[in-house]
Amino acid sequence: MTILTTEEKVRLGILNGEVMGKSLRDYNRIAVLSQMGDQCLATSSSLISTFESLAGGIARFFPLSHEELKKTVDGVLAFEPQATVVIVGGMERMEECEIFLKNVLEEFAKRTFKSDIVICLRGYLSGCLSDITKADVSVLSYIELLKYLRLWSVMGYDANLGEMTFLFGRLSVSDGKVSIERVAEFPLTAEHFLLLRKLVEG
Numbered sequence: 001m002t003i004l005t006t007e008e009k010v011r012l013g014i015l016n017g018e019v020m021g022k023s024l025r026d027y028n029r030i031a032v033l034s035q036m037g038d039q040c041l042a043t044s045s046s047l048i049s050t051f052e053s054l055a056g057g058i059a060r061f062f063p064l065s066h067e068e069l070k071k072t073v074d075g076v077l078a079f080e081p082q083a084t085v086v087i088v089g090g091m092e093r094m095e096e097c098e099i100f101l102k103n104v105l106e107e108f109a110k111r112t113f114k115s116d117i118v119i120c121l122r123g124y125l126s127g128c129l130s131d132i133t134k135a136d137v138s139v140l141s142y143i144e145l146l147k148y149l150r151l152w153s154v155m156g157y158d159a160n161l162g163e164m165t166f167l168f169g170r171l172s173v174s175d176g177k178v179s180i181e182r183v184a185e186f187p188l189t190a191e192h193f194l195l196l197r198k199l200v201e202g
Contacts, residue, residue, distance in 0.1 A: 013042030021050025
């Protein structure tokens with residue numbers, strides 16, 4: 001079985017962050033919520049650097065942990081971002097990523113949160129959103145409310161290795177299934193493609 005080394009995971013985080021920063025350049029003020037693992041930190045720092053250099057906007061980093069989750073979300077609310085990026089997973093198992101993302105979204109759902117929510121690639125691939133819709137009415141209602149008002153959105157990322165593109169799009173939930181409506185796409189470099197392919201094959 002093919003497994004990414006720690007160095008490769010960090011490098012993949014950097015490359016993912018660069019594309020994410022490019023995709024968010026139309027915002028002026030973003031919050032980046034990230035777990036503290038090496039890959040998540042690499043993604044978040046790369047995202048912030050790329051975003052600030054391209055958009056000239058303000059980005060603030062918020063560390064994510066189970067113990068401080070409520071306090072962190074309160075801090076994000078006080079910051080009043082236009083978009084809030086959630087970076088989870090990294091070197092954790094997909095099941096742990098799913099649980100953590102579910103907890104983050106539940107915390108958002110308890111508040112009036114006027115911000116686009118942007119979920120990282122690993123968070124989207126975990127399948128968390130579709131599982132939540134089957135078991136948690138509050139989060140499903142929150143997502144549907146965002147869609148209905150069309151004032152802000154739940155966004156995410158996917159990778160199309162066949163077309164060698166990194167996709168940024170709007171997420172929607174229907175019949176327990178999550179789909180992504182393409183907003184923008186970015187070509188993968190050869191290095192980025194090979195690391196993503198190695199990750200998928202592993």
